[in-house]
Amino acid sequence: xxxxxxDDTNPFTxxxxxxxxxxxxxxxxxxxxxxLFKATKNSDTxxxxxxxxxxxxxxxxxxxxxxxxxxEYGIIFAFETTHPYKLLALDHPDTKRxxxxxxxxxxxxxxxxxxxxxxxxxxRESDLNYDLALSQYLCDQEYQGYATDTMPTDMGGTFHPEFxxxxxxxxxxxxxxxxxxxxxxxxxxxxxxxxxxxxxxESRKKPPASPFASLGSPFASSGSPGASYGSPFASSGSPGAxxxxxxxxxxxISTFSFEDMEExxxxxxxxxxxxxxxxxxxxxxLRKRKRRSYKKxxxxxxxxxxxxxxxxxxxxxxx
Numbered sequence: 001x002x003x004x005x006x007d008d009t010n011p012f013t014x015x016x017x018x019x020x021x022x023x024x025x026x027x028x029x030x031x032x033x034x035x036l037f038k039a040t041k042n043s044d045t046x047x048x049x050x051x052x053x054x055x056x057x058x059x060x061x062x063x064x065x066x067x068x069x070x071x072e073y074g075i076i077f078a079f080e081t082t083h084p085y086k087l088l089a090l091d092h093p094d095t096k097r098x099x100x101x102x103x104x105x106x107x108x109x110x111x112x113x114x115x116x117x118x119x120x121x122x123x124r125e126s127d128l129n130y131d132l133a134l135s136q137y138l139c140d141q142e143y144q145g146y147a148t149d150t151m152p153t154d155m156g157g158t159f160h161p162e163f164x165x166x167x168x169x170x171x172x173x174x175x176x177x178x179x180x181x182x183x184x185x186x187x188x189x190x191x192x193x194x195x196x197x198x199x200x201x202e203s204r205k206k207p208p209a210s211p212f213a214s215l216g217s218p219f220a221s222s223g224s225p226g227a228s229y230g231s232p233f234a235s236s237g238s239p240g241a242x243x244x245x246x247x248x249x250x251x252x253i254s255t256f257s258f259e260d261m262e263e264x265x266x267x268x269x270x271x272x273x274x275x276x277x278x279x280x281x282x283x284x285x286l287r288k289r290k291r292r293s294y295k296k297x298x299x300x301x302x303x304x305x306x307x308x309x310x311x312x313x314x315x316x317x318x319x
Contacts, residue, residue, distance in 0.1 A: 041191025
């Protein structure tokens with residue numbers, strides 16, 4: 001369980017954050033020198049990416065607070081603002097009223113479900129995907145970010161103060177707070193397990209891909225059987241990427257053109273045109289051709305027998 005402290009370490013109450021009203025919206029103003037926490041379970045180092053939005057928590061060096069923060073978010077790093085930030089106060093009553101009336105329907109749903117807008121309880125229900133969608137929308141609208149003080153949750157608890165900053169260029173690192181090697185190793189291991197579990201869940205949600213999805217139609221618009229199969233190296237810049245058939249995953253497929261066809265002898269048992277070769281390589285056409293040839297031989301043999309029988313009967317009549 002994440003521990004939230006309401007003492008002089010909370011910048012919302014210790015004078016480090018002030019409220020500013022503009023265009024009927026409330027903003028939290030962070031002064032230069034406000035320390036913040038950020039954590040990760042993926043690495044023992046953390047470099048902020050300029051121009052990319054990021055989430056932060058309240059800086060607090062209480063031992064129990066740090067322990068609970070590590071359990072929830074991972075290895076802790078400290079940062080400090082180097083210039084003022086004007087962050088939209090999402091938990092302020094004026095912001096709730098005005099912002100909700102100005103955003104599109106998909107953002108309204110997020111504000112209602114995840115930030116308690118238009119509800120009496122005003123409960124916070126954090127979901128990373130929805131939190132990111134709202135954050136990206138606000139950044140695209142040229143807000144500097146948002147902030148919230150403590151908020152009630154749907155589980156009867158309290159959601160910690162939160163800061164989302166669109167551009168982290170105004171932050172400088174203060175160092176890593178989590179330094180116990182065994183603690184770091186355990187957090188990283190936990191992060192790998194959580195990531196594997198998340199990937200497994202995502203893979204189960206996706207429908208299985210058809211093994212023939214990449215083959216396309218066996219007859220492309222160029223009139224060549226297999227022309228739509230393409231090369232497996234076409235996007236890699238590999239030699240041979242210009243050839244559709246030389247690097248085909250099914251083997252070399254001969255091109256086929258009706259202009260190349262010659263008049264064929266239906267009685268030729270060993271006939272094997274380019275189309276039958278393609279069928280043989282792709283679908284085992286050789287065995288099927290043999291069965292057809294056998295039927296043809298049997299039919300011709302029966303015809304010969306009937307002709308001989310007719311000749312014998314004709315000879316008897318003459319006699």
